[in-house]
Amino acid sequence: MATMEIQLAARHIQNFSEASSLEKHWGYVDRAVPCTNDAGSCAYLDQVYGSHDLSMLYSGILWAIIGGVLLLWTIGRRVFPTPRADEVPSGTVDAERVAKTISRRSRVRMTAESLIRRYLLPDSARFIFGRTTRLQVLILTVLAAYLFIFSFTGMVYQTWITPVKSNPGLYNTRTTLGPWSDRVGVLAYALTPLSVMLSSRESILSMLTGLPYQSFNFLHRWLGYIIVIQASLHTIGWTIIEVKLYQPQPKTAQEWIVQLYIIWGVVAQILVLLLFGLSTPWGIRLTGYEFFRKSHYILAMVYIGACWGHWVNLQCFMIPGLAIWALDRGIRLLRTALIHYQYLPDGSMGFRAAHASLTHFPDSEHGDVVRMEFNHPQDPWKVGQHFYLCFAESSVWQSHPFTPLNLPKVQDGLVSHSYIFRAKKGETKKVAALAEKKLSATPSATTPLILSGCYGESIVDHLTPDVNILCVAGGTGITYVLPVLLGLAEQPTVTDRKIQLVWAIRKKDDTRWVEKELNTIRKAAKAHKIEVHIYVTREASSKNPSISDDMSEKDDMAVKEAGLPSSSISINGVRSASSIDVQKIGGQGFDRHPDLDKLVQEFVDGTVRGSTTVYASGPGSMISDLRSIIASCNSGAKVWQGNERYDVRLVCDDRLEW
Structure with missing residues (x-):
């Protein structure tokens, strides 16, 4: 601390030997008062310290807003809770009665959520942000706007020409560039704990909001980009000042760059640029995803340490970042140890x-x-x-x-x-x-x-008996939706509830991946009115009935085992014994995907009562299409009027719930 005060005293032309007292400033070195330098230097120091105090205030306001939003979110989850399936009595369920009960409790929440999905669920500017919802981009925009506005607020934009005491005839050019560079640096420090928090697998944010940790990956990534920009602007600003505006040169620059806290600052800047470069798609492709993950963990913590070495007065932001990271890693290791601490073959533990x-x-x-x-x-x-x-x-x-x-x-x-x-x-x-x-x-x-x-979080807690379920999967994405259907197959039947699976696979033989689970669903299909539509996207339809015959035979066996009467539907023109529909829609050598817009609209229009939850897992293009389709199905006005059909939620494999 003393060393830094001496260095900054020389830089700011403060005369500690003539000071009657030291004025404390949180996050900065003490100021010598009264100022005994020339008027320009004293005015500049007023700007430096005043701007820094505002920087700390704006950082505190930012964290107060974040804390307030999380508090309101947590309270809102208690005041307007999502109805839970385990709140409904077991046994045969009267869906209409349950729907009326839920309507009385949750009309405001359902209307608000439907409105949000309508306008904020689709992807936003995909060429910039990737497959990210408008809501995520809106949150990022609000945060970026706050940082941009308060990076410039509360400063007097002026230039001070001050004499260099040790070199008569030479003058330093002091501008608002110095306080501004400090401002963006302080804000970068203040954002560091939030960035670590957004990346944690053992997430405090998940505990408060109920959203799984993957939901915060987008904000973590883009917050990192903002920190890179802030750190770079801070470095460029002070480089211009020390190399160009302060005199004499090059002596001033040479004495500046060898100071310990500046060396740590250079290290921190190099590390944050490495973090940025390795996290880009090009960096990940060049080095491999696993190298990116491991290096990201290590470089991030060394970066925080370098920031601490660069400006120890702001350790109030560095300590929480390190603590959150250490807690996250420690709980991960503890989880693994508890799962695998078992009896060994020799009887020991x-x-x-x-x-x-x-x-x-x-x-x-x-x-x-x-x-x-x-x-x-x-x-x-x-x-x-x-x-x-x-x-x-x-x-x-x-x-x-x-x-x-x-x-x-x-x-x-x-x-x-x-x-x-x-x-x-x-x-x-x-x-x-x-x-x-x-x-x-x-x-x-x-x-x-x-x-x-x-x-992650449970994706079926809100499935009250009045909720209709549409499962959409592509390829191995079937793993995400199968447990939902298997769980429904074991529950009591619900009158007028609609359940459907849409699964797109490249080849007919891909059904062998989950043959056992499909057989279980076939057995329950009649009683629970589960419709299964399998679209083979890589094979062209033909008159060869092999796939239809194979499915039909399995369906007949499933119906007989379940002791249920058969019901016929068409599978590529062949009659089948259960609600299973297999269609070859592909071409020779290319994929033709099912029309999700038509399928979702028909499903929603075909519901008798209640809202709809769409579970989806598959390629990013499929998820993006579903976001737009489901957004168009939502209508807050109609939900408010009591038509819950237009309350359509998407739960997809990135675990974002809407």
């Missing part, structure tokens, strides 16, 4: 990996698909939550998020896990090759897994 059985589905054109299944002693997760899986035989330094496709059930102290994934490149490609190699040697091959989790 210790770390034991889960061993998953493997099933390999070769696909040379689009990437092989692997299915993994295992049982593990643990507490059950909630539908929609996911685990990070580390493939120990491939690399213990990498883990990837996977959503279980089965229901979380405990049997004899064990919970079963089932996963499928498509091997594209990197770690998943290695695992697929490993599975193929092992299965060629033995049909009962297994691989050790290390689990971390579970993460």
